[in-house]
Amino acid sequence: MTDPLHVGATIGILGGGQLGRMLSVAASRLGLRTHIFEPGANPPAADVAHRVTTASYDDAAALTAFGRSVDVITYEFENIPTSALDLLEALAPIHPGRQALATSQDRLTEKTFLQRLGLQTAPFADIAAMADLTAAIARIGTPAILKTRRMGYDGKGQARIMGPDDAAAALADIEGAPAILEGFIDFSHEVSVIGARATDGSVACYDPGENLHEAGILRTTTVPARLTPALRTDAVLIAAKILNALDYVGVMGVELFVTPQGLIVNEFAPRVHNSGHWTQNGCIICQFEQHIRAIAGWPLGDGMRHADVVMENLIGEDVNRVPDLAKTGAAIHLYGKSGVKPGRKMGHVNRIVKRA
Amino acid sequence: MTDPLHVGATIGILGGGQLGRMLSVAASRLGLRTHIFEPGANPPAADVAHRVTTASYDDAAALTAFGRSVDVITYEFENIPTSALDLLEALAPIHPGRQALATSQDRLTEKTFLQRLGLQTAPFADIAAMADLTAAIARIGTPAILKTRRMGYDGKGQARIMGPDDAAAALADIEGAPAILEGFIDFSHEVSVIGARATDGSVACYDPGENLHEAGILRTTTVPARLTPALRTDAVLIAAKILNALDYVGVMGVELFVTPQGLIVNEFAPRVHNSGHWTQNGCIICQFEQHIRAIAGWPLGDGMRHADVVMENLIGEDVNRVPDLAKTGAAIHLYGKSGVKPGRKMGHVNRIVKRA
Numbered sequence: 001m002t003d004p005l006h007v008g009a010t011i012g013i014l015g016g017g018q019l020g021r022m023l024s025v026a027a028s029r030l031g032l033r034t035h036i037f038e039p040g041a042n043p044p045a046a047d048v049a050h051r052v053t054t055a056s057y058d059d060a061a062a063l064t065a066f067g068r069s070v071d072v073i074t075y076e077f078e079n080i081p082t083s084a085l086d087l088l089e090a091l092a093p094i095h096p097g098r099q100a101l102a103t104s105q106d107r108l109t110e111k112t113f114l115q116r117l118g119l120q121t122a123p124f125a126d127i128a129a130m131a132d133l134t135a136a137i138a139r140i141g142t143p144a145i146l147k148t149r150r151m152g153y154d155g156k157g158q159a160r161i162m163g164p165d166d167a168a169a170a171l172a173d174i175e176g177a178p179a180i181l182e183g184f185i186d187f188s189h190e191v192s193v194i195g196a197r198a199t200d201g202s203v204a205c206y207d208p209g210e211n212l213h214e215a216g217i218l219r220t221t222t223v224p225a226r227l228t229p230a231l232r233t234d235a236v237l238i239a240a241k242i243l244n245a246l247d248y249v250g251v252m253g254v255e256l257f258v259t260p261q262g263l264i265v266n267e268f269a270p271r272v273h274n275s276g277h278w279t280q281n282g283c284i285i286c287q288f289e290q291h292i293r294a295i296a297g298w299p300l301g302d303g304m305r306h307a308d309v310v311m312e313n314l315i316g317e318d319v320n321r322v323p324d325l326a327k328t329g330a331a332i333h334l335y336g337k338s339g340v341k342p343g344r345k346m347g348h349v350n351r352i353v354k355r356a
Numbered sequence: 357m358t359d360p361l362h363v364g365a366t367i368g369i370l371g372g373g374q375l376g377r378m379l380s381v382a383a384s385r386l387g388l389r390t391h392i393f394e395p396g397a398n399p400p401a402a403d404v405a406h407r408v409t410t411a412s413y414d415d416a417a418a419l420t421a422f423g424r425s426v427d428v429i430t431y432e433f434e435n436i437p438t439s440a441l442d443l444l445e446a447l448a449p450i451h452p453g454r455q456a457l458a459t460s461q462d463r464l465t466e467k468t469f470l471q472r473l474g475l476q477t478a479p480f481a482d483i484a485a486m487a488d489l490t491a492a493i494a495r496i497g498t499p500a501i502l503k504t505r506r507m508g509y510d511g512k513g514q515a516r517i518m519g520p521d522d523a524a525a526a527l528a529d530i531e532g533a534p535a536i537l538e539g540f541i542d543f544s545h546e547v548s549v550i551g552a553r554a555t556d557g558s559v560a561c562y563d564p565g566e567n568l569h570e571a572g573i574l575r576t577t578t579v580p581a582r583l584t585p586a587l588r589t590d591a592v593l594i595a596a597k598i599l600n601a602l603d604y605v606g607v608m609g610v611e612l613f614v615t616p617q618g619l620i621v622n623e624f625a626p627r628v629h630n631s632g633h634w635t636q637n638g639c640i641i642c643q644f645e646q647h648i649r650a651i652a653g654w655p656l657g658d659g660m661r662h663a664d665v666v667m668e669n670l671i672g673e674d675v676n677r678v679p680d681l682a683k684t685g686a687a688i689h690l691y692g693k694s695g696v697k698p699g700r701k702m703g704h705v706n707r708i709v710k711r712a
Contacts, residue, residue, distance in 0.1 A: 007690055355712075
């Protein structure tokens with residue numbers, strides 16, 4: 001364990017979207033600066049960062065200068081090119097580490113990893129070609145979902161298979177990318193646990209939230225989630241198991257399906273997570289600060305939930321509701337994005353339903 | 357009333373200290389950018405601002421460029437040169453307005469204003485020369501405090517007078533600056549109200565906090581303050597009276613002495629206030645966001661207190677306690693200042709004592 005980062009130290013963040021923006025704000029509370037690396041122009045995080053580098057992930061000179069200017073590196077999305085990581089890890093520690101990234105970047109690796117930990121997942125099969133898919137459908141059955149192994153998010157890179165006849169179309173849909181077939185899970189609802197692990201190995205999890213998706217995009221997270229006391233404990237134990245197995249440092253989001261057979265792990269994301277945004281108004285220390293504390297070598301903070309909260313994403317035109325929302329008691333969080341597009345996350349709202 | 361500021365609009369902030377820093381963070385939550393104007397190098401607010409201008413307040417070109425780049429102007433301290441304000445107000449609206457600034461910049465004007473509103477103040481006298489001081493001491497009595505009319509903060513520009521013999525030394529102490537003599541108030545404790553007024557004239561006040569000073573610098577603020585229900589109401593009414601009389605837009609801190617004769621107004625500050633930092637962890641909408649909402653033409657947010665909080669300033673070497681404080685459940689707020697000096701505000705800590 002290295003010394004904790006002190007006032008004036010700089011955290012490098014790969015990605016300048018809303019997660020990078022809120023990480024920057026959290027870093028500032030601890031006296032730390034951020035340097036954002038982002039290929040796109042005018043990223044949301046730039047409004048609140050000490051420094052911004054606009055360059056692509058194959059620009060070795062820009063990556064090198066970035067890596068040399070920071071004390072630790074983190075990221076707001078998991079699909080960072082391996083070549084960039086290879087270059088950067090020689091220059092500054094990267095948290096969460098390579099193993100977590102490699103595991104979560106690939107759905108096949110991720111599911112295999114989870115199974116080896118003894119955790120329940122959906123039945124799955126490795127799909128490289130049509131023959132694999134035919135065999136997998138015969139074994140797993142339908143309905144099932146074909147998902148690309150890499151680069152999927154917000155429901156992208158997925159095709160639903162309702163019967164064997166859909167197989168060819170589904171494979172065409174994902175354009176022949178390496179994929180897995182996932183069996184259908186009969187779940188009542190989805191919950192997620194936002195867990196954190198510090199450099200000293202201590203773990204702290206937030207109370208699980210219940211997630212509602214629309215068109216593959218998170219719509220609301222409600223805390224507390226509907227869970228029996230036993231499942232609530234299970235959810236936290238599952239997250240802790242994953243965090244420890246990866247010798248993880250930082251915050252992770254773990255999505256779980258609630259079924260009559262217990263909790264089934266859907267996936268985990270090695271970063272702060274949309275379903276943890278409620279912590280900004282429901283806890284003393286939010287997920288963004290918890291992540292910064294972990295990667296900066298600080299002790300984890302108090303993540304106890306002090307309120308019942310409903311987080312609602314403002315997606316696309318939802319942002320036009322802000323003038324009305326501003327008149328309510330809700331806490332509004334906008335990302336500073338000027339272009340409204342369907343499906344684009346523009347902000348979110350946290351409503352306190354009840355004090356815990 | 358003008359239209360509220362929208363995503364991407366820029367708030368100009370005069371002063372780049374910790375208040376500007378925390379105002380910047382609050383602005384980002386509402387999708388707004390900040391442009392900091394600050395004569396000193398590497399100001400704390402620069403870490404989280406979209407843009408920073410480093411220039412002096414007599415640099416007309418820099419002020420003009422700054423004023424043209426922003427949609428509204430606010431400030432984190434009240435001693436802004438009049439010439440700078442004259443130039444800026446032609447370029448963008450300034451909130452809080454000139455009347456509030458002019459009134460609070462001068463202790464004589466401020467006390468006179470408060471008296472005209474029918475509010476209780478300490479007995480005071482205008483002191484231009486030794487003859488005034490002698491007469492004032494005879495009328496007001498001792499102990500009393502000689503204070504410069506302008507530029508006083510954190511106990512600077514003040515001299516205590518325990519008896520008539522101290523008069524000459526006190527006058528020498530403040531180097532002949534225009535001053536007022538203030539009679540001693542026999543108060544049990546000091547409280548402050550953080551009040552906000554929106555462009556539509558609506559007013560919202562936070563629950564009063566109780567302040568403890570050491571060597572003229574705020575040490576702790578505790579909410580709730582020790583106040584009878586009647587005095588608690590009085591405190592809010594006094595703040596509202598001042599806000600309305602000044603047709604004020606923004607957040608104001610009003611310091612009050614609690615005495616057997618009721619509340620006596622010490623002074624008010626036309627800005628976010630150190631004694632309101634507890635709101636960051638005790639309310640859904642903190643004083644910084646409330647100020648941004650007001651000056652941006654938004655409706656005021658929910659300032660209801662949901663916890664009992666003790667805010668403690670980290671002054672000078674106090675910042676060395678951060679590693680230990682980080683292990684507690686406290687919320688730490690550091691200002692990113694690298695140089696530790698005695699009396700310098702380095703950060704603060706909010707401790708939740710009890711959920712309200």
